[in-house]
Amino acid sequence: xxxxxxxxxxxxxxxxxxxxxxxxxxxxxxxxxxxxxxxxxxxxxxxxxxxxxxxxxxxxxxxxxxxxxxxxxxxxxxxxxxxxxxxxxxxxxxxxxxxxxxxxxxxxxxxxxxxxxxxxxxxxxxxxxxxxxxxxxxxxxxxxxxxxxxxxxxxxxxxxxxxxxxxxxxxxxxxxxxxxxxxxxxxxxxxxxxxxxxxxxxxxxxxxxxxxxxxxxxxxxxxxxxxxxxxxxxxxxxxxxxxxxxxxxxxxxxxxxxxxxxxxxxxxxxxxxxxxxxxxxxxxxxxxxxxxxxxxxxxxxxxxxxxxxxxxxxxxxxxxxxxxxxxxxxxxxxxxxxxxxxxxxxxxxxxxxxxxxxxxxxxxxxxxxxxxxxxxxxxxxxxxxxxxxxxxxxxxxxxxxxxxxxxxxxxxxxxxxxxxxxxxxxxxxxxxxxxxxxxxxxx
Numbered sequence: 001x002x003x004x005x006x007x008x009x010x011x012x013x014x015x016x017x018x019x020x021x022x023x024x025x026x027x028x029x030x031x032x033x034x035x036x037x038x039x040x041x042x043x044x045x046x047x048x049x050x051x052x053x054x055x056x057x058x059x060x061x062x063x064x065x066x067x068x069x070x071x072x073x074x075x076x077x078x079x080x081x082x083x084x085x086x087x088x089x090x091x092x093x094x095x096x097x098x099x100x101x102x103x104x105x106x107x108x109x110x111x112x113x114x115x116x117x118x119x120x121x122x123x124x125x126x127x128x129x130x131x132x133x134x135x136x137x138x139x140x141x142x143x144x145x146x147x148x149x150x151x152x153x154x155x156x157x158x159x160x161x162x163x164x165x166x167x168x169x170x171x172x173x174x175x176x177x178x179x180x181x182x183x184x185x186x187x188x189x190x191x192x193x194x195x196x197x198x199x200x201x202x203x204x205x206x207x208x209x210x211x212x213x214x215x216x217x218x219x220x221x222x223x224x225x226x227x228x229x230x231x232x233x234x235x236x237x238x239x240x241x242x243x244x245x246x247x248x249x250x251x252x253x254x255x256x257x258x259x260x261x262x263x264x265x266x267x268x269x270x271x272x273x274x275x276x277x278x279x280x281x282x283x284x285x286x287x288x289x290x291x292x293x294x295x296x297x298x299x300x301x302x303x304x305x306x307x308x309x310x311x312x313x314x315x316x317x318x319x320x321x322x323x324x325x326x327x328x329x330x331x332x333x334x335x336x337x338x339x340x341x342x343x344x345x346x347x348x349x350x351x352x353x354x355x356x357x358x359x360x361x362x363x364x365x366x367x368x369x370x371x372x373x374x375x376x377x378x379x380x381x382x383x384x385x386x387x388x389x390x391x392x393x394x395x396x397x398x399x400x401x402x403x404x405x406x407x408x409x410x411x412x413x414x415x416x417x418x419x420x421x422x423x424x425x426x427x428x429x430x431x432x433x434x435x436x437x438x439x440x441x442x443x
Contacts, residue, residue: 007035010046012053019054020063023074034064034072060175060197075194088387090396095422098398100234102269102374103416106349107295108340110331117330132314132323133157136333141288141302150286151279153304156314157324161263161289162188164303165227166196168285171312172259173198173224180218180226182210184377184410186234187402189227202405205233207371209240212247219251225259226252230274232266232373235403235412237354239266239372245275252280260284268293270372271347283309290332292374293341300324300332350374353415353423360427366434374416380434383409389433395426
């Protein structure tokens, strides 16, 4: 069952650590069974409760999974092997369209905003015990949420969307709980869920967002949380439409105890209306990051939700980092107040670049998806071959494996810096790499 690898240790922490070391070194492989607890306890000369505690720790860390009488095994995709490792090395001279970054030419200058924030902090220093949220940031954020129809709720601040999502999940769920996630979906989120000891349940996506039947199936099977990207879904560009929002809200009404988390990934970079789902379930959270429109290094996301959820998030945050720097918050307020970014201009720029590529691909018989945002998703029959052929042709794109659980293969192309002159040449290269397709996004 374990070959000759000796799991060692007399305490639960030591046993768990020895398993993690073996996973990291490759001596224990994904899918490999661990010994039954009593058997391992006998081999180590310890109480079975000690081994049970070690296995519980490993489950909570996302290293192993347990399926009743079928035993415990190393997770198929252990948390120690993140999806960021599924990427291409971009040689010199190859056009890199794989990184998912915004166009830096569309990001605002930061010097004046941070100088003003620093000056304010000299006049009004933030000390221990002060409010963790800049009052003006909370006011501006809440006004924008109100304008978009997001239900009323307190405002908190996290260090980016992923930090906010993690805090919300941990506020309500326990290891082993199932979380319905979009497939294909955001690779970092697909890594985070198992790393927290939770079990991802894939939900299919089309251009209008998560498929209602898939969401219904996931919730009926016991998923305790659902994570939805409202606009500019990464990697497909999907955006929840009004009819789809109505369907999804109807599904959620039948499951009022499900935790709903919405990520408005397209805020300030798309020109389509938001269709929020929040307000149907008892516990919900809505997250907006400043990264895509204002700069990835501005590690700040606004979070609202029901009072219980936000209170739990803020309470746990106080016991860790305490708060997100008020200097950073004040700089973001200055950027917002000065109108340093014109969201309409940004959205129009990304729309033109997406349309140019998708149109060129359509002329060549290649189906692609990207109704909003800065990415285009192209279904392919052979993902590895398509990525390699495109790289050989001078184009680096992201392998779809970074974004998938069980959905068909594809590649993600970031169009943020794509020029109109490049669109036709890239479409020619994609056509040669994948051939004409009838690709639909299916789970």
